[in-house]
Amino acid sequence: MTLKKTAAGLLILTMAVTGAACSSKDSTTSTPTATATAAPQATAAVTQDATNMKGYIAARIAREKVDYLFAEAKSADGAFVLNPIAATDKETAKKFLSSYVDAAMLDTIANYYVTDTKAGATFLTNTKSYFTDNILTTKKEEITFDKANTSELVKFTTKDGVTYTTKKVNDKFLLSEVK
Template sequence: MTLKKTTAGVILLSIMITAAACSSEPKQAATSPTPATAATAAPQATPTAESQDALNLKGYIAARISQEKIDFLFAEAKSKDGKLILNPVAADSKEKAVKFLSSYFDAALADKVATHYLTDQKADGAIITNTAPFFPGNLLNTQKQDITFDAANTKDQVAFTTKDGVTYTTKKVNDKFVLADAVKK
């Protein structure tokens, strides 16, 4: 409750300061800056393209998040008798599961993942999920230093290989990376 009051107070204070700043007339500078003061002003940063290292990290993080979402959707909810079932967020349908996964996976891979985990069996009115992993390795057990990024990575595709020999490929869809493939070599 205190956090809500504090947040509301900060927002209200911000609005009041903004309104006061907008309503006052702009003051004209009496003189233009001298060359000495102009030279001491901080240089303006120009927008630059993201480095490939930053893009590689985004691709790696996207792949890790996609595997977390698999656990959330297929390995978190349990029936009364302890069987893993499809998380109710997917409303007990493959279509909703694929739609959910499509935010983290390439569309074709999202469908393959859902098909792998969803079974024909039900418990407590929910679909029982397959406990066998879809991917050949668990990226969540790795750290950034355990992987090697592909030298051919681009701004739209990032591939990396874990020390266990699993190669993950992420690609940019709607300006964010999603997992497109994972294979063990």
């Protein structure tokens, strides 16, 4: 009985593969035409407004990640510590942030937050924020984008006068400067 089921299964599989092979020959003649018409739509130019928003969102995400890493976890006595879920020391903190913050800022931020003092196995962090304002409390309408922004660099200023710069690295915007 199993031999019959196996033989029937192989026969069905063979017919399916043969049918797929035959149908793929028929569809190859129409594929180049469909691809040629779809390609221009996919490469439509991105507007500067859309690029500005990508830069703004990247800065907000970077700030969220900095807060998550340095200002969320607490020791048993309530002191802020380096979030052990994401990092164990300055180097792993920089590695974690490298997806959100440009390499030029990584040392500055890690050195600012991570202290030499430990609470158990975890490093204590500076309780005062590196950032002079909180971009997470701003709204898009409260920021001013620099008119010289490009597809590779987005600068904007918050209502509090703090200027953020994001730059494109490997097709992704990273926070590169805060003044």
